[in-house]
Amino acid sequence: MDQEIQQKGYANPESLVTTEWVAEHLNDTDNVRIVESDEDVLLYDIGHIPNAVKIDWVEDLNDPLVRDYLDPEHFAQLMSEKGITPDTTVVFYGDKNNWWATYALWVFQLFGHDNVRVMDGGRIKWEQEGREMTQEVPSFPRTDYPVPQRDDSKIRAFKEDVMEHLEKRGPLVDVRSPGEYSGELLHMPDYPQEGALRGGHIPGAANVPWARAVREDGTFKSADELREIYEGEAGLSEGEDVIAYCRIGERSSHTWFVLKYLLGYDNVRNYDGSWTEWGNAVRAPIER
Amino acid sequence: MSLDRQGQIATLVEHYQNPRYKGILEDADVAMPGGSPECGGSVVIYVKVGKEGRIDALSFTGEGDIISQAATSMILEQVQGEGHTMDEILALDYEDFVDRVGREAVGSRTRNATLGLSTLKSAVRKYQKDSLHNGSAAEPACSR
Numbered sequence: 001m002d003q004e005i006q007q008k009g010y011a012n013p014e015s016l017v018t019t020e021w022v023a024e025h026l027n028d029t030d031n032v033r034i035v036e037s038d039e040d041v042l043l044y045d046i047g048h049i050p051n052a053v054k055i056d057w058v059e060d061l062n063d064p065l066v067r068d069y070l071d072p073e074h075f076a077q078l079m080s081e082k083g084i085t086p087d088t089t090v091v092f093y094g095d096k097n098n099w100w101a102t103y104a105l106w107v108f109q110l111f112g113h114d115n116v117r118v119m120d121g122g123r124i125k126w127e128q129e130g131r132e133m134t135q136e137v138p139s140f141p142r143t144d145y146p147v148p149q150r151d152d153s154k155i156r157a158f159k160e161d162v163m164e165h166l167e168k169r170g171p172l173v174d175v176r177s178p179g180e181y182s183g184e185l186l187h188m189p190d191y192p193q194e195g196a197l198r199g200g201h202i203p204g205a206a207n208v209p210w211a212r213a214v215r216e217d218g219t220f221k222s223a224d225e226l227r228e229i230y231e232g233e234a235g236l237s238e239g240e241d242v243i244a245y246c247r248i249g250e251r252s253s254h255t256w257f258v259l260k261y262l263l264g265y266d267n268v269r270n271y272d273g274s275w276t277e278w279g280n281a282v283r284a285p286i287e288r
Numbered sequence: 289m290s291l292d293r294q295g296q297i298a299t300l301v302e303h304y305q306n307p308r309y310k311g312i313l314e315d316a317d318v319a320m321p322g323g324s325p326e327c328g329g330s331v332v333i334y335v336k337v338g339k340e341g342r343i344d345a346l347s348f349t350g351e352g353d354i355i356s357q358a359a360t361s362m363i364l365e366q367v368q369g370e371g372h373t374m375d376e377i378l379a380l381d382y383e384d385f386v387d388r389v390g391r392e393a394v395g396s397r398t399r400n401a402t403l404g405l406s407t408l409k410s411a412v413r414k415y416q417k418d419s420l421h422n423g424s425a426a427e428p429a430c431s432r
Contacts, residue, residue: 039328040353041397045297058396
């Protein structure tokens with residue numbers, strides 16, 4: 001266990017690894033697969049961690065026709081192509097404070113691939129430390145990854161779940177920007193098709209913009225600092241059933257990771273339908 | 289000759305690192321925002337219109353991924369280089385522009401690649417609308 005991670009007091013410190021740990025395991029390709037997942041889709045092409053493979057959330061993880069994730073057969077196929085077995089330790093990293101890395105990790109969890117880690121600090125920390133980068137795309141022998149069962153129920157919330165959650169006055173955390181939360185911003189300017197008919201937030205949701213969980217260097221804040229934000233300010237508590245949401249479920253996967261792994265919340269779900277569904281849904285109540 | 293994927297990426301990276309027409313245009317007629325820094329990228333396109341609907345000057349500011357920022361630089365270079373009028377800008381085809389940027393490099397991120405072009409078109413429409421309402425060109429956006 002990295003001392004640097006251990007000192008931050010997380011409930012599940014093994015869910016994070018340091019850049020140093022990754023540097024020491026670059027060639028442990030039989031056991032470890034480093035996966036880069038970015039918002040900026042060309043970053044991998046212009047340079048990545050040696051022996052890292054790329055997973056693109058649009059082209060690899062989304063179903064092209066249904067608003068859903070890939071099916072178990074395609075997940076097994078993807079794992080095979082990336083040389084990943086069910087026992088492989090998968091270490092995710094990426095740009096934007098590991099935003100997309102945690103999103104990819106969340107999708108892996110839908111398929112029960114539990115042996116997952118995030119490189120604390122993400123791509124920017126690796127770069128700023130002057131560590132080795134390459135444009136060489138590695139090739140690994142295909143694996144025979146068995147088709148898994150996909151279980152959405154534990155970590156994914158659907159609109160009906162949120163409705164039920166509302167009736168029970170369960171805690172919700174809206175991780176969008178304050179402008180989106182207040183309803184000032186209905187959608188991204190110039191892209192009304194990605195927006196919503198109504199602006200605001202799900203009634204009772206606390207607003208904690210997702211990036212508050214990280215420090216300026218891209219690493220996660222300590223458990224104490226995170227508790228102060230999510231429990232002290234937003235009023236969440238560990239024993240509760242929490243639902244996080246944003247616009248399409250990507251930013252909230254970051255908060256989901258923080259609550260589940262770093263603070264040890266047993267019951268936290270990501271509502272990936274998020275505001276693009278809720279803000280448009282008939283009879284879905286909102287608050288401004 | 290069309291570039292392969294690596295060539296397309298190299299062109300995009302070159303524009304990203306050395307953007308053309310980057311910066312605020314102080315006497316612009318229109319300053320039009322587009323996109324989102326939270327998703328892909330955001331830009332502001334500045335347009336100054338001259339006689340007969342010709343574009344006198346263009347510039348952009350913005351932040352975001354390589355594709356959105358580089359493609360914005362590319363469309364401004366194209367419009368300036370080819371001396372497009374406002375109507376010609378509005379007639380530019382998104383698919384043709386994605387081909388020009390490099391479809392293999394852009395992949396599924398066509399929206400990011402057309403952010404600059406769509407925002408430029410919005411800027412032109414705003415200028416035309418304001419001109420129609422005011423009976424003359426809009427006031428410089430940056431003086432407000």
